[in-house]
Amino acid sequence: MPANDGQPDTWYMLITPESDGQITASWHALQYDVEDSINKMRQAGLNTPYAEALKTGYWPSTDILPPAEQSATGKPLNLSPLRISAGIL
Numbered sequence: 001m002p003a004n005d006g007q008p009d010t011w012y013m014l015i016t017p018e019s020d021g022q023i024t025a026s027w028h029a030l031q032y033d034v035e036d037s038i039n040k041m042r043q044a045g046l047n048t049p050y051a052e053a054l055k056t057g058y059w060p061s062t063d064i065l066p067p068a069e070q071s072a073t074g075k076p077l078n079l080s081p082l083r084i085s086a087g088i089l
Contacts, residue, residue: 001050002057006074008034009057023086027079 002008009029016024034054041051049060062070 002053003077004059004073005057005076007057008054021086022083024081024083026081
């Protein structure tokens with residue numbers, strides 16, 4: 001699913017162990033063939049509002065989200081890398 005930010009991209013997290021014993025988590029946008037994905041969903045009988053969400057980048061069910069999440073609709077993600085101590089995992 002897109003991030004509800006109006007972009008059709010999805011995201012993945014890369015977890016990298018560092019030489020100092022820390023771990024860095026970073027998030028990256030992943031572009032994919034949206035139309036092909038929508039067509040495959042429909043061919044599989046999954047012609048739901050979520051197929052349209054792949055194209056628009058907006059979730060169809062924001063009405064059930066908490067107010068803070070609802071207000072984030074359409075705002076671009078700004079995800080900075082996160083460094084944590086490997087010892088707390």
